[in-house]
Amino acid sequence: MSGAEPAGRPAGTEPAGLLGTPPPPEDFALRVLRRVGVPPDRFDTYVRLDSPAGDLFVAFSPEYVTGAAPASAGLTAERFEELHRARTGRSAIRGRRPFPGLLTAVRTGRARGLPLDYGPVDDVESRVLQAVRSIPPGQLRPLSWVSREATLEELPSGALVGALARNPLVVLVPCHRVTYEDGAPCDAAYLPETGDRLRAAEGVDMDEVRRWSRSGAVFLGSDTTRIYCHPTCAHARRITPPHRVPFGTAREARQAGYRACKSCRPQPV
Template sequence: MRSGQHASGPPADGPMLAGLAEQAPADFGVRVLRMAGIPREVYDVYVRLDTAAGGLFVASGQEAVTGTALDAGELDATAFEELHRGRTGRSALPTARPFPGVVPALRTGRARRLRIDLSPLDPVDQDVLEAVRAIPAGQLRPIGWIAREAGAAPDEVLVGLAHNPATVLIPGHRAVYDDGTPCDLAHPPGAAEALRAAEGVDMRRVAELRRRGAVFLGSDTTRIYCHPTCAHARRITRPHQVPFRTAREAGRAGYRACKSCRPVTV
């Protein structure tokens, strides 16, 4: 090359430097720790998965899911890592592989058998959240029902819902106050509504039944009464629906409680 003539192509190390700008693999940090001999049990990993309410960060250890959070508002990956460290005392690193069972649980809304670590919580909170996990997809249960199932007081149920470390997977969006209004603790605005809609819960129908005095809904053919969103109650055609304000009223009318949704009977 003559003096004063400039090279027209990239420098010899151009491709190498350009490669540094590429995004690292999702599990790059995990690989580094593994190569450094850091024990797997001292840190968690997480993925971001799509849900009806937006992206959901799901962290897990070797044995169980250890926390989730919807990426609403300003909660990005860095903020989730900080939130998780504050909750558990462990770092969470991104990975490409979700914890076994998480994806089908999100797809079906059935996460009852998914392993979720609730050990950092108070025992009462654990009992409350285990009761919430028993609420089937597409159905709602009042605070009184959750309290009975958990052996807790209603105010303890509210505290447990607020402490939910695994939102969506532990379906707090299926809990309602005893007057039927949603109890959307630990959910960002709009998230619980989106989750209920995705599960086919018609909140307008629920509100209409409440206006008709239907805290419970009976069938005059089976003589069974249920929570209005119970799968059996949704099959009762309107001419055969019998609304009840209380379980006592249903019992006096000769109706028995559904064995599936187990309405409060006192």
């Protein structure tokens, strides 16, 4: 019948007035959980932030930051949620407000003040992550330094690299500051270009690091202070070229009358 309203609406069609309905806010699910009274310890919140490595997913409870992963290699929000739940047993719900201090920590690379929860890791991995966390921004440390700081000198290097690869708080636990013994970056937890961006943002000159490595210089001494350091130590970077003394081993430095830097704590004799 001409002008009559159809008895039913074809599947998949919507009234014209609903086509422009805006999507729900990003934190809609979080608002619902809070409204119905679900305890905060039953789930974590996460945000997506800008970082020197690109977009970074960061999850947190009311007390701790509980996970972080760069949105590289196609990591989506949905996949981050799945991985977080599989690792921690808690859902990750999208929110808008970051954990206190998180934005500054990501921007500056200084995350040592953030309370972190590594989740279900064993004692070895926890000690490795704690040692890596102590490396200052803009500085690099070899695997042997990490194992010594973690009091795990007998740990095989492969096991140490494996612990870094499982880092649940990438960027916040700065494994991009760890190198192999020859100075090459040990980017076990992410793509090499991600590590390169993070190091560049912190002012690490990898070309200079490679030049020192190729020359066989593991440590750098100052002939004025008689102290030897890791080449990227803040004190080593202040040594002017005429006063730089390279050493291949700590024994060489000690025999030349140099002592280890108390700041970067290079390998003793």
